[in-house]
Amino acid sequence: MKRRNFLGLMGAAGVSATLATKAQAGGNVHFEGYPGSRGVLFDATRCIGCRKCEIGCNEVNNLAKPEKPFTDLTVLDTARRTENEAYTVVNKYDQEGGAPVYRKIQCMHCLEPSCASACFVAAFAKQPSGAVTYDESVCVGCRYCMIACPFEIPTYTYDDPITPKVIKCDLCDANIKAGKISVPGCVNSCPKEALVYGEREELLKIARNRIGANPDKYIDHIYGEREVGGTSWLFISGVPFSEIGLREDLGVTSGPELNSGALSVVAMVPALWPLLLAGVYGITRRTDKINTQEKADAVAQAITETQDKANSDMKAAMERARNDKEATVKREVAKALEEAAKAAEEGDVEKEEEGA
DSSP states (O other), X not given: OOHHHHHHHHHHHHHXXXXXXXXXXXXXXXXOOOTTOEEEEXXXXXXXXXXXXXXXXXXXXXXXXXXXXXXXXXXGGSOXXXXXXXXXXXXXXXXXXXXXXXEEEOOOOBSSOHHHHHOTTOOEEEOTTSOEEEOTTTOOSOOXXXXXXXXXXXXXXXXXXXXXXXXXXXXXXXXXXXXXXXXXXXXXXXXXXXXXXXXXXXXXXXXXXXXXXXXXXXXXXXXXXXXXXXXXXXXXXXXXXXXXXXXXXXXXXXXXXXHHHHHGGXXXXXXXXXXXXXXXXXXXXXXXXXXXXXXXXXHHHHHHHHHHHHHHHHHHHHHHHHHHHHHHHHHHHHHHHHHXXXXXXXXXXXXXXXXX
């Protein structure tokens, strides 16, 4: 977005804020999701912590290889979270008196995403495909999305000072739409079918069937069916969800509805952006002007110094030439006088010889 367009957008937002318009972060109507939208079902009883899903994600998204190879399972001994070069990670959760349980962590792709409701430039959007996508071209780096996300998923490229952006899983939405792959990279790489990709309604049926067929194996709950209004990423587990790092205090109210009151303040933030950016722009222009003048002064000074040095060198050269000329003349005069004296002396000797 060009500066002019951005300032125009922020100006419009500022006007709306001054008119006391209410933030459109939430409403009274619960969104049940787009018909036919897709998601992923994760079965914690089938995950073996092999990290193959991390490999699939890394390859599909052309991410940098981690410092430790994916075959190094010692990384599971430390709790990890998603980051700039890791859209998904697997964590291990030790169980007292039993085998450890593993959980895959990535964006939950909420039906009503808090990140989208908190973003005043609409950089995040819930797609009909089920994915929550991010448009870096309009992002202004405010990072409200990171604060709003109840699962603490979005990360920020602090190490990129030129074009920083927010990073998170996008459910391989672009690659699937382009026909490059048919399922997300993580799902395709799972050797134990702990991940199932499909329409959300079908995934809920699969989850209910597994729980019904094995009531002693599973907790009778599908995590993500109702949490924070529902998510496109669903979980079933044989241990309480709190024991595999999932929050059980979120309730069923969607993030935007919960945040609508607090986010009404966000409408005031864009109102300040034009003033802030105008100030920054003015300072930048002044700095540029000063820098330009300083460069011009520096060039002029350099030219003057160069010219002075050239004049000095020329004067010195002319002085040396004059001195050399005078010395040469003196030498030649002295030489001529010497030769004349010698010639006169030889003439006198010849006369004396003739007289004798």
